[in-house]
Amino acid sequence: xxxxxxxxxxxxxxxxxxxxxxxxxxxxxxxxxxxxxxxxxxxxxxxxxxxxxxxxxxxxxxxxxxxxxxxxxxxxxxxxxxxxxxxxxxxxxxxxxxxxxxxxxxxxxxxxxxxxxxxxxxxxxxxxxxxxxxxxxxxxxxxxxxxxxxxxxxxxxxxxxxxxxxxxxxxxxxxxxxxxxxxxxxxxxxxxxxxxxxxxxxxxxxxxxxxxxxxxxxxxxxxxxxxxxxxxxxxxxxxxxxxxxxxxxxxxxxxxxxxxxxxxxxxxxxxxxxxxxxxxxxxxxxxxxx
Amino acid sequence: xxxxxxxxxxxxxxxxxxxxxxxxxxxxxxxxxxxxxxxxxxxxxxxxxxxxxxxxxxxxxxxxxxxxxxxxxxxxxxxxxxxxxxxxxxxxxxxxxxxxxxxxxxxxxxxxxxxxxxxxxxxxxxxxxxxxxxxxxxxxxxxxxxxxxxxxxxxxxxxxxxxxxxxxxxxxxxxxxxxxxxxxxxxxxxxxxxxxxxxxxxxxxxxxxxxxxxxxxxxxxxxxxxxxxxxxxxxxxxxxxxxxxxxxxxxxxxxxxxxxxxxxxxxxxxxxxxxxxxxxxxxxxxxxxxxxxxxxxxxxxxxxxxxxxxxxxxxxxxxxxxxxxxxxxxxxxxxxxxxxxxxxxxxxxxxxxxxxxxxxxxxxxxxxxxxxxxxxxxxxxxxxxxxxxxxxxxxxxxxxxxxxxxxxxxxxxxxxxxxxxxxxxxxxxxxxx
Numbered sequence: 001x002x003x004x005x006x007x008x009x010x011x012x013x014x015x016x017x018x019x020x021x022x023x024x025x026x027x028x029x030x031x032x033x034x035x036x037x038x039x040x041x042x043x044x045x046x047x048x049x050x051x052x053x054x055x056x057x058x059x060x061x062x063x064x065x066x067x068x069x070x071x072x073x074x075x076x077x078x079x080x081x082x083x084x085x086x087x088x089x090x091x092x093x094x095x096x097x098x099x100x101x102x103x104x105x106x107x108x109x110x111x112x113x114x115x116x117x118x119x120x121x122x123x124x125x126x127x128x129x130x131x132x133x134x135x136x137x138x139x140x141x142x143x144x145x146x147x148x149x150x151x152x153x154x155x156x157x158x159x160x161x162x163x164x165x166x167x168x169x170x171x172x173x174x175x176x177x178x179x180x181x182x183x184x185x186x187x188x189x190x191x192x193x194x195x196x197x198x199x200x201x202x203x204x205x206x207x208x209x210x211x212x213x214x215x216x217x218x219x220x221x222x223x224x225x226x227x228x229x230x231x232x233x234x235x236x237x238x239x240x241x242x243x244x245x246x247x248x249x250x251x252x253x254x255x256x257x258x259x260x261x262x263x264x265x266x267x268x269x270x271x272x273x274x275x276x277x278x279x280x281x282x283x284x285x286x287x288x289x290x
Numbered sequence: 291x292x293x294x295x296x297x298x299x300x301x302x303x304x305x306x307x308x309x310x311x312x313x314x315x316x317x318x319x320x321x322x323x324x325x326x327x328x329x330x331x332x333x334x335x336x337x338x339x340x341x342x343x344x345x346x347x348x349x350x351x352x353x354x355x356x357x358x359x360x361x362x363x364x365x366x367x368x369x370x371x372x373x374x375x376x377x378x379x380x381x382x383x384x385x386x387x388x389x390x391x392x393x394x395x396x397x398x399x400x401x402x403x404x405x406x407x408x409x410x411x412x413x414x415x416x417x418x419x420x421x422x423x424x425x426x427x428x429x430x431x432x433x434x435x436x437x438x439x440x441x442x443x444x445x446x447x448x449x450x451x452x453x454x455x456x457x458x459x460x461x462x463x464x465x466x467x468x469x470x471x472x473x474x475x476x477x478x479x480x481x482x483x484x485x486x487x488x489x490x491x492x493x494x495x496x497x498x499x500x501x502x503x504x505x506x507x508x509x510x511x512x513x514x515x516x517x518x519x520x521x522x523x524x525x526x527x528x529x530x531x532x533x534x535x536x537x538x539x540x541x542x543x544x545x546x547x548x549x550x551x552x553x554x555x556x557x558x559x560x561x562x563x564x565x566x567x568x569x570x571x572x573x574x575x576x577x578x579x580x581x582x583x584x585x586x587x588x589x590x591x592x593x594x595x596x597x598x599x600x601x602x603x604x605x606x607x608x609x610x611x612x613x614x615x616x617x618x619x620x621x622x623x624x625x626x627x628x629x630x631x632x633x634x635x636x637x638x639x640x641x642x643x644x645x646x647x648x649x650x651x652x653x654x655x656x657x658x659x660x661x662x663x664x665x666x667x668x669x670x671x672x673x674x675x676x677x678x679x680x681x682x683x684x685x686x687x688x689x690x691x692x693x694x695x696x697x698x699x700x701x702x703x704x705x706x707x708x709x710x711x712x713x714x715x716x717x718x719x720x721x722x723x
Contacts, residue, residue: 039716040372041395127542150483150544152694236485239544240691255369256680258716 034264040257052264070245074224080164085171107169118233163230178212326356328381332367335385335605341638382613389602389673390421403430404609411627419646422602435604436644441586448561456587463590467538470561479563480539484548485686491591494598497668507674513721518703526592527699534693568641598670677710
């Protein structure tokens with residue numbers, strides 16, 4: 001056998017075994033459990049086929065609400081983070097003063113746990129004594145003061161806003177790296193040809209940034225579909241089920257001891273993520289030629 | 291080369307297996323041969339004063355057996371212990387909130403708990419608590435918790451200033467709340483953000499439903515009627531909604547937590563709140579002005595005038611049947627239930643006025659004794675009707691949804707029935723087949 005072909009396997013065998021044991025095997029087991037009635041009230045695990053999937057997709061409209069909330073959250077936060085991240089990146093590479101300091105400040109929420117961010121924002125958004133409403137009232141804007149996390153209208157947008165605030169710094173850093181990699185010659189040539197800001201943006205910057213936009217979009221979408229901590233800390237899915245997403249439903253199912261049902265919800269999430277990621281990468285992974 | 295490659299793969303597999311075995315060992319003895327018992331509990335499962343931990347240190351000095359406490363936040367423990375029991379990783383001693391209906395499903399005592407039936411101390415526990423820690427005529431748990439009663443506590447000064455009296459019906463409750471609200475004071479402190487508090491009026495007034503139609507609990511347990519058929523329960527839910535809409539819970543109350551209730555009540559921002567006996571001590575310690583300024587009455591939702599008693603609902607200790615040290619667990623249970631040690635647990639607690647051991651003198655004040663004499667008592671619905679307690683937090687979310695305008699009382703009742711049917715199905719309950 002060709003030694004050069006064996007060596008890569010030889011050196012990576014340990015990692016492969018660990019990967020199979022700790023990543024692949026639990027994932028496959030989870031998918032298997034989604035076809036069983038596994039729960040905390042009995043030691044039996046009976047195969048029940050697609051029953052959980054029927055309950056989730058056809059039997060109970062609440063689960064469809066969770067799926068809808070997850071998709072909506074993903075869509076809006078992905079767009080917001082990408083647009084704001086790009087805007088901030090453009091601003092910070094345009095020669096603004098103390099760019100590094102601004103970059104650090106905008107990126108810093110990214111390194112904080114959502115538990116901390118959530119607790120801080122719960123306090124800021126408290127309808128009675130929170131900074132946001134107190135400030136609005138002190139400015140005479142009482143009409144704008146809302147029950148940010150407790151009303152059907154504002155709870156989900158509030159979570160989306162907090163999540164966007166936390167995540168846009170990371171996307172901004174990706175875009176800064178992408179922007180700095182674009183050769184300056186193109187802009188100089190475009191300037192000589194009389195191109196304005198918008199023409200440069202849409203004809204040079206965005207096409208050149210497509211690989212970065214692809215990465216940012218996939219990251220945003222996969223993060224959005226997996227969202228749990230933001231919702232759990234800020235509203236715990238409330239009021240009612242208004243802000244519940246798939247992962248809070250998974251958590252709730254496991255908490256109640258319905259482990260088979262929770263596994264089925266996770267499997268559905270996995271399938272949605274796999275399909276969306278596949279299509280995004282196919283659609284956006286175009287080669288950029290300089 | 292292929293041989294070496296295969297040998298490496300086998301080696302890596304063996305290493306991984308050893309790593310896994312190491313992760314799984316759960317060793318509870320120290321190398322010196324000294325025994326360490328792990329004690330898993332939720333925060334509210336043991337007294338906040340740390341009396342149990344202090345006594346455990348003394349126990350270690352006496353016997354050499356160390357008790358290693360693993361205290362987990364309340365909201366996580368209920369889920370965590372289920373997983374630990376299912377995976378065989380449960381501590382040697384574990385606390386679980388008990389009631390006679392859900393304890394067997396939550397603990398699965400025949401598989402997971404040491405049988406305590408023949409222990410001397412089980413004969414000294416109160417008759418009320420025994421059913422909550424027993425299954426198929428065997429006793430599995432040890433509890434210190436008192437029977438739980440929730441009263442509405444009120445600020446006497448505010449009531450006197452407004453010339454109002456504790457209500458005995460919903461109409462009176464509503465009338466006094468309006469008077470309090472007119473003085474820019476929140477009439478009743480509600481705390482939906484904690485998830486469970488808003489559910490109390492629905493089921494603590496259960497004895498009222500049972501008195502109105504005897505046999506209701508039995509019919510519900512036999513699946514001969516639906517929760518949605520309980521018109522009085524629907525009335526209570528509608529009344530809660532009415533209170534919310536009339537502003538009697540205050541503005542933007544959906545973000546309120548239980549913990550903040552003492553502050554709101556103590557600072558006289560709210561005139562009433564729902565709490566258990568012993569609250570006076572907690573409030574007056576934090577707000578000395580409130581000393582001797584607190585009265586209480588039974589919750590008047592649905593015109594209720596019966597005291598709802600929950601014989602369980604709090605933590606009990608179980609010995610892990612699969613522990614490596616079952617005899618040491620039993621010895622600790624025997625030690626902690628000696629009369630003097632029970633007294634210390636009670637005295638070192640933080641405000642409990644009773645304990646579920648008749649040999650320990652309660653600290654109930656004459657007010658409570660007189661009030662209980664003048665009112666009928668009954669068992670609360672969650673301790674007498676199956677599949678209510680396990681969905682408590684779900685009902686809390688539904689009620690928050692109703693306060694916010696997303697659900698109707700009828701939908702809440704239908705959801706309760708739906709979740710009861712789900713759990714009955716999981717537990718293969720014959721009445722639901």
